[in-house]
Amino acid sequence: MDHSATTPVDPLVVDAMLPFFTEAFGNASSLHSFGTEAADALSLARKQVADAIGAHPEEIIFTSGGTESDNLAIRGVVPYNNGKKHVITSVIEHPAVLNTCAFLEELGHEVTYVPVDADGVVDMNILEKSIKENTALISVMHANNEVGTIQPIEKISKIAKENNIYFHTDAVQSVGKIPVNVDDLGVDMLSISSHKIHGPKGVGALYVRKGTNISPIVFGGNHEKGMRSGTENVSGIVGFAKAMELAVKLLDADSIHMTRMRDSLISRVFDTISDVRLNGHPSRRLPNNVNMSFKYVEGESMLMLLDMQGVAVSTGSACSSKSLKASHVLSALEIEDEFIHGSLRMSLGRENTMDDIDYVVDALQETIAKLRAMSPLAGK
Amino acid sequence: MYSKKVIEEFSNPANVGVIEDADGVGEIGSTIDGDIINISIKVKDNILEDVKFKTFGCVVAISTSSAVAKLAKGKTVDEAMALTNEDVINYLDGLPEGKDRCSGFALDALKMAIENYTHKSK
Numbered sequence: 001m002d003h004s005a006t007t008p009v010d011p012l013v014v015d016a017m018l019p020f021f022t023e024a025f026g027n028a029s030s031l032h033s034f035g036t037e038a039a040d041a042l043s044l045a046r047k048q049v050a051d052a053i054g055a056h057p058e059e060i061i062f063t064s065g066g067t068e069s070d071n072l073a074i075r076g077v078v079p080y081n082n083g084k085k086h087v088i089t090s091v092i093e094h095p096a097v098l099n100t101c102a103f104l105e106e107l108g109h110e111v112t113y114v115p116v117d118a119d120g121v122v123d124m125n126i127l128e129k130s131i132k133e134n135t136a137l138i139s140v141m142h143a144n145n146e147v148g149t150i151q152p153i154e155k156i157s158k159i160a161k162e163n164n165i166y167f168h169t170d171a172v173q174s175v176g177k178i179p180v181n182v183d184d185l186g187v188d189m190l191s192i193s194s195h196k197i198h199g200p201k202g203v204g205a206l207y208v209r210k211g212t213n214i215s216p217i218v219f220g221g222n223h224e225k226g227m228r229s230g231t232e233n234v235s236g237i238v239g240f241a242k243a244m245e246l247a248v249k250l251l252d253a254d255s256i257h258m259t260r261m262r263d264s265l266i267s268r269v270f271d272t273i274s275d276v277r278l279n280g281h282p283s284r285r286l287p288n289n290v291n292m293s294f295k296y297v298e299g300e301s302m303l304m305l306l307d308m309q310g311v312a313v314s315t316g317s318a319c320s321s322k323s324l325k326a327s328h329v330l331s332a333l334e335i336e337d338e339f340i341h342g343s344l345r346m347s348l349g350r351e352n353t354m355d356d357i358d359y360v361v362d363a364l365q366e367t368i369a370k371l372r373a374m375s376p377l378a379g380k
Numbered sequence: 381m382y383s384k385k386v387i388e389e390f391s392n393p394a395n396v397g398v399i400e401d402a403d404g405v406g407e408i409g410s411t412i413d414g415d416i417i418n419i420s421i422k423v424k425d426n427i428l429e430d431v432k433f434k435t436f437g438c439v440v441a442i443s444t445s446s447a448v449a450k451l452a453k454g455k456t457v458d459e460a461m462a463l464t465n466e467d468v469i470n471y472l473d474g475l476p477e478g479k480d481r482c483s484g485f486a487l488d489a490l491k492m493a494i495e496n497y498t499h500k501s502k
Contacts (some may be wrong), residue, residue, distance in 0.1 A: 337410075341411070
């Protein structure tokens, strides 16, 4: 129930990767046959990833994952665009975007953080009004990792285009859950991570539309056409490409399956547990995301009791985070204090079943009853 | 990450509840902070005959509440007032780094309850 954190690697992905550890272990930069074999594998993988999102192979830069892709998109574009020093993003972005923006601010750039409504949708009026002469980039995530809200990317990309501003989206959570096509979305750059879609960890990609003025952030032997130096992670990239191929092939079946489980979980929790709220948008949300808050109980305590029953979830409560601050996403949604500490994110995956949902609903009832019996707030 | 003792106190806490005719009550925290601890005590012949707690909060808040109630029960008023945060943490075989922020809340609530009692009995 924590697939937005990570996923198990699909056995077909493992099979595709294995030869590249022992037999085809070559360095893609070498000119001999071992190297050529690796280079050919990279070309095929690049085509598979490109095809999966409707891009051209030369528009794919392989990276170490979603975080690096976000860094490259922002730090690679902003400082090098004719002195344009302004960036627009949203308050509910992943830390990979927020902390990169904060770093740019330290370097003297200006960043506007656009607020969201109570469902987590970016305020389009404020976004449009934030545009300035020197805006270099807009970066807004496709779907939120905590509450699953899907942003109006097509509308934002239209505005960006009209104003001649580059537009980047972090699609780490949306790939494999909803359709992701770079032309339909109209984006100039798009981040993808492998381990969220049943691929290996430590690999991902940044899509960069042809003609985008971008500079590398990692320098060295000019791999990836100079955009990302460092010997390519061939086995990882091959696995990632296989996972992308499967994600697209299984998209329709997966999203129907996950939507069914999601809606069943939400309605049964509402039916059986009192003082509950759904966080995020009621309909414009990822098929696999359930984020709910339970009054009078705290997130970390729920997480631990559920873990003891074999159910893995995550929470936006302060005590569970390293910073000891409640989730910036839930805070931005202006959720009341009584609810903000009792949030749980349950993110579904391909291999979950309706039986799992039954089990989770029972485990939740038990957990919340136990903690509410202990809570001085319940029953007051 | 948490010691076995913390998990034990958290998952099977003793002394949960509110003493109806309590001699002293202490409550600390707010929904903003995400921790509320209520401790009520029954005192007889200067001894904490009963200590009960109700806690809204994380694993540390619940396990320290349970530990404080156990440590204080049966002690004299002065002995209970002399309990330190270190005593609580030691009882729990330690707390993970960075998780000790709210470890003192339960003890504060206990001392508030004792002060409430001594104030009333004056």
